[in-house]
Each structure stands twice: as C-alpha cells, then as structure tokens.
Amino acid sequence: MIRQGHISLQSFLLGLGMLSYFILACGSWSPGLGITVEWLKERPWAYCGGFYLLVNIIIVLIFRGLEWQVAVRGCFLGSACGVGIIVTTLCEASYRVFGWYMVVLTFFHYSEYLTTAIGNPRTLSLDSYLLNHSWAYGIAAVASWTEFFVERWLLPDMKKVWYVSAIGIIICLWGEIIRKSAMLTAKTNFNHIVQTKRQENHELVTWGTYKLFRHPSYVGWFWWSVGTQLILVNPLCSIAYTLASWSFFNERINFEEITLINFFGEKYLDYQKRVGTGLPFIKGYQYNHRSPSNSQ
Known part of the structure; x- marks a missing residue:
C-alpha cells in the first residue's frame, strides 16, 4: 500500500482514539488530577472536542501539503466514527440508532479511500474519500438527518x-461486502x-463478484444507501432513497454499458447475456445490432 494509504489509516486510528474517553471514565486517577478528570467524565462532549483539537494540532505538526x-x-x-460509538453507548435510547448510523457512514467513506489505496493506488486522490461526491448526495444526507431529528x-x-435498525445494519454490511469485494476484484x-476512453x-472483469452481478459496486452502494435509512x-427517506438510488443507477448503468460495449464489443455483449446487472428491474443498455449508430 502506498504512503498516502498508510497516512490515512494512521490518522483514522488516531481520530478513533476518541474512544479513550471510556478509559478516562472507568479508570482511577491520582488525587492531583481528580477535579479535572471528574469534570471531563461528566462532560464527554467536552472531552471529544478537546481530543479532536489536540490530534489535529499533532497532524498539523507532522504533515504538510497533500499528506496533511x-x-x-x-x-x-x-473521530466521527468514535463519536458514533459514544453516542450509541451513552445517549438515551432514541438517539442510539443515530450513533450506529454515524459508524456505518464514516466507515463507508473511509473504507472507500483505503480500498482504492490497496486495489488501484494509481487513481487514488482526495476524492476517493467520496466526501464531496455531489450536491445531490449532500442534500440527501441532510434530508435524512432532518427527518430523523424531526421524527x-x-x-x-x-x-x-x-430490530428495524438491526436489519438496516445487516443490509449495509451486505452492501459493503459486495462493493469492496468488487473494488478489490477489479483492482486497476x-x-x-x-x-469514456479505454486505458x-x-x-x-468477469470473475469473482462479477460472476454474480455485472455491476457489483453499484449493487453494494444501492443496498448500503437503503440500509442507512433503515x-x-x-x-420517508427509506422510500425516497430507494427510488432515487434506483433512478440514478439505472441511468449510470446504461451510460457505462455503452462505453463497455465500445471498449469490448461482442465480448461484453456475451457477458451481458450471461450475467444480470444485480439491481431489480434494471436490465442495462440493450444493444441493437441492426442500428448503424451503435455499430463498432
């Protein structure tokens, strides 16, 4: 794994050190630290804020430029993943599912970067975190948070x-397994x-996860997105995410399959006949052999 991958892993684990709050809360401390420790034990969010500030100071001192x-x-x-675990552990029952959601969401974004660093480091960039995926993605996330807190x-x-949340976690885990196995199978x-231009x-790729689905990365992301709302x-967002994700992937798959037919011709058309897209009611681009506009 390249250096940026190691840096991201180290910094993710450093942020996850937010969970040291539990050591603070459960440990016994010398009398000299007693007042400070007791104050922090009763204010976990003050501890989290202070910890996050401290680790970012450390990062600024160690890294520069792109590495920073x-x-x-x-x-x-x-850090957000650690906060999610703390919310799940310490907050009242009606907030705990939001903690589970934070863990699932942050792990997805981080694992996208790490998996790219392992499988296809040549294309690795800051965008591989998918934090700036699109305006639509950001609006959908805010809408889901709004619905949660209003309800x-x-x-x-x-x-x-x-039990609904537990089903959602299982679906998200299933989606993550499919997507990450697809990324590691396809690699470069x-x-x-x-x-749009063949390298x-x-x-x-027709082996591994691609034996089951033509577009396993999209299948994984589809189920993951629906699972987050469960x-x-x-x-409301469970229904909206299902419809929006289905519409998005239907359009995306059609566009991608046009490029794949242009890249691989009959080889892809044969593969298309053998293996389905993996998403319900999405067949993919239907190539018309008789249409001159579609000929190679």
Whole structure:
C-alpha cells in the first residue's frame, strides 16, 4: 500500500482514539488530577472536542501539503466514527440508532479511500474519500438527518424500534461486502469515475463478484444507501432513497454499458447475456445490432 494509504489509516486510528474517553471514565486517577478528570467524565462532549483539537494540532505538526489533507480527512472520519460509538453507548435510547448510523457512514467513506489505496493506488486522490461526491448526495444526507431529528422530536419511541435498525445494519454490511469485494476484484480496472476512453491495461472483469452481478459496486452502494435509512428508522427517506438510488443507477448503468460495449464489443455483449446487472428491474443498455449508430 502506498504512503498516502498508510497516512490515512494512521490518522483514522488516531481520530478513533476518541474512544479513550471510556478509559478516562472507568479508570482511577491520582488525587492531583481528580477535579479535572471528574469534570471531563461528566462532560464527554467536552472531552471529544478537546481530543479532536489536540490530534489535529499533532497532524498539523507532522504533515504538510497533500499528506496533511489526506490525514485531516482520515482523522475527521475516525473521530466521527468514535463519536458514533459514544453516542450509541451513552445517549438515551432514541438517539442510539443515530450513533450506529454515524459508524456505518464514516466507515463507508473511509473504507472507500483505503480500498482504492490497496486495489488501484494509481487513481487514488482526495476524492476517493467520496466526501464531496455531489450536491445531490449532500442534500440527501441532510434530508435524512432532518427527518430523523424531526421524527425523534415528535415520535421518540419510533426511533427505539431496534430490530428495524438491526436489519438496516445487516443490509449495509451486505452492501459493503459486495462493493469492496468488487473494488478489490477489479483492482486497476475499477474507477470511481466512469471512463469514456479505454486505458491500455483495461480488461473486462468477469470473475469473482462479477460472476454474480455485472455491476457489483453499484449493487453494494444501492443496498448500503437503503440500509442507512433503515438504521435511522426513516420511513420517508427509506422510500425516497430507494427510488432515487434506483433512478440514478439505472441511468449510470446504461451510460457505462455503452462505453463497455465500445471498449469490448461482442465480448461484453456475451457477458451481458450471461450475467444480470444485480439491481431489480434494471436490465442495462440493450444493444441493437441492426442500428448503424451503435455499430463498432
């Protein structure tokens, strides 16, 4: 794994050190530190804020330029993951599912970067964290947070239906396994951006996860996105995410399959006949052999 991958992993774990709060809360301390420790034990969010500030000072002192940008993002995701675990542990029941959601969300974004660093380091960039994926993605996230807190305010017991959240976690885990196995199977043939020009070393991947689905990375992301809303017990966003994700991936798959047919011709068309897209009611681009506009 290249240096940026190691830096991101170290900084993620450094941020995850936020969980040292539990050592503070459970440990016994010398009388000289007693007042400070007791004050922090009763104010976990003050401890988290102070810890986050401290580790960012350390990062500023160690890294510069691009390496600092990699590290500060990894630290942010690790810290947010740690806060999610603390929320799940310490907050009242109606807030706990939001802690689970934070863990799932931050791990997804961090693992996207780390998996790219392992499987296809040539394409690794700050965008590999997917934190700036798109305006639509950001708006969807804010909408889901808004629904959670409004419903939690009006119907707090609704957010205590733990078995719905548990199903959501299982679906997210399933989606993550599919997506990350696809990225590691494709390796240098995987890219977060649809390629419109075939690279010299680009080959058609039909083994591993690609034996089950033509587009396993999209299948994984689809189920992960729907699962996040089940974790939050968000009925409105569960429906909206399902419809929006289906529409997005339907369009994306059609566009990508046009480029793949241009890249691989009959070889891809044969693969297309053998293996489905993996997403319900999405068949992919239907190539018309008789249309001159579609000919190679």
